[in-house]
Amino acid sequence: MNIKLVTTTYQEDNKNTFESSKAFSVDRGVEMKVVNIYPEMEYQTFDGFGGAITEAAGYTFSLMSEEKQKRILDAYFGSNGNRYNLIRTHIDSCDFSVGQYAALEDPEDTGFNSFSLERDEKYIIPLLKEAQQMAGKTLSVMLSPWSPPAFMKTNGQRTEGGSLKPEYRQFWAEYICHYIKQYRNKGFAVDMITIQNEPNATQTWDSCLYSSEQEKEFLRDYLYPSLMANGLEDLEVCIWDHNKERMFERACEIIDKDTDKMVQGIAFHWYTGEHFDAIKLVREKFPDKKLIFTEGCVEYSRFSEAGQLANAQMYAYDIIGNINAGMNSFIDWNILLNKEGSRTM
Known part of the structure; x- marks a missing residue:
């Protein structure tokens, strides 16, 4: 050998x-x-590697020549490339969209008659299809929301944080279920979701705040019952989806005898340091939960002078440390961007 x-x-x-x-x-x-x-000697099961297909990534991909598109796809998903098997994409717009949008804007449309994936169909779904074709298999897809529609939020906008209005919790839970089913109907294996991207951050882009109690209540009383009612009991739900150093506290505050069956994983990001000890603590206290890296990058604004080798070394160090601490899978951030990032502000 x-x-x-x-x-x-x-x-x-x-x-x-x-x-x-x-x-x-x-x-x-x-x-x-x-x-x-x-x-x-066996430790955790490792489910694979992947990356994020955002609207910005899909837009950039659409502007490339057919030859360059093939090279990108082969590098990520081909048999001679990274062979990614995991994808993360967003429910409605995120900070790496080319503009803000929601699939439904009518507060009265609880029947989802006006629901439309027109924006996803333009850039995200074509790239997802190309990725699956290059991989030669169905890819595992995670959906994550950055913000509910503006009418559902306390601040009336997708940006600047705000929170989900209590009276819209059921509507939002059904909205998420509808999004999942629409993606599945298009041939994508959506088998994971996170409840909220970065629930502890007020951002100038799409964002929404959840305290641990709010996230727990939404999962227990609204999202989980809606998933069961919509035949989505096979879906894996991940909590937190934010930086590592507080993932242990959030897991302890959400997972109890009632919610244990509702939580399959804890998702985490890499923007504030290595914090391998936090991952290890969650692994030790919750050995049956998946620990999934869902977002991170070597930020150009902070490390523009580091160079390619230093950036690669930072990535390798973090990936190896995460695996040693108990991580089950690694989903990188945008798989491609232009020099401006095609980012909404």
Whole structure:
């Protein structure tokens, strides 16, 4: 049995890649320059790697030549590339959309007669289809909301935080279920959701605040019953979906004897440091829950001078640390962008 080694170096931003192959050998008690493998030792199951297909990513993809589109798809989803098997995308608009939108804007339309995925059909769904075709299999899709429609929120807008009005909790739960079913009807295996992207952050873009008690109540009293009523009992629900350092507290505050069956995972981001200890604490206290990295990037605004090698090293360090702490899967942020990011502000 051989292991393929690919070594990439950067010197003055010039990339050089070297490939070699090494054969596994019988253990002869060597103590220097060895990698020992112990297959009998098992930890968490690792479900795979993936990336986010946002509207901005789909828009950028639509402007590329057919040749470049194929190269991008092959690099991420092809048999010779990263072979991504996971996708995260957004319910309605997010901060990486080309404009704000919602699939439904009528407060009286509880029957979803005016519900439309017209915006998703323009850039997101075409890229999802191309990705699945390149992968040659059905990809696992996670949906995450950045904000309910403006009429459902206390501040009357998608941006600047605000929270979900209590009288719209049931409507919003049904809205999420309808979105999932529409995506499934289009041939996408939506098998995971998060309740809210970054529920602890007031942003100048699409955002919505949930305290731990609000998130718990929405899940227990509205979202979970709606999922059951809509035949979506197979869907995996992840809580938190925010930075690592408070994921343990949020998990402890939401998961109890009543909600334990309703929560399949804790999602987390990487913008405020490594915090591998937080991941490990959640793994130890909730060993049956999936720990899913759902968003992160080496932010250009903070690390513009670092260079490609330093950025790659930061990524590798965090991924390895997350896995060692108990992570089950890693979903990177936007799979591609233009230089401006095609970002709503």
